[in-house]
Amino acid sequence: MQVLIFAKGALAAFWLLALLNLLYPMGEGWYLAVNLIAGGMLLALFRFAAACAAQR
Template sequence: MHVLSFAKGALAMFWLVALLNLTYPFGEPLHRGLLWASAAMLLVHVGEAALFNGRLKTRPFPWLERFQVLLFGFLHLRGLR
C-alpha cells in the first residue's frame, strides 16, 4: 500500500512539472519530450476512465473518481476495492 501511495505522489509531481513546463517552458529537448509524454499519458488515462466508467458510477462521488483516474490512472483504480 505504501508503494501505491509513493507512486501516486510521484505521478502527481510529474503532472505538476508538466503544468510548470506549459507556463514556463524548459529547454528545447526537454520541453518537447515532456509535452509529448504528458499528452500520451493523459490520452491513456482518458481511455482508462472511459473503460472503467461503469465501475466508477457505483462510487459515492463518481466525478471525483473520474478526476482521480485522469490524474493517477491505473494506480487509482488499483486502490479501489
C-alpha cells in the same frame, strides 16, 4: 502500501512538472519530451474512462 504512497507522489510531481513546463518551458530538450509523455498519459486516461463508461 509504501509503494502506493510513493507512486502517488511521483505522479503528482510529474503532472506538476508537466504543467509548469507548459507555462514556462525549461528548455527545448525537456519541452517536447514532457509534453509528449503528458499527452500520452492524458490520452490513455481518457480511453480508460471511455472503456469504463462503455462497460456500464
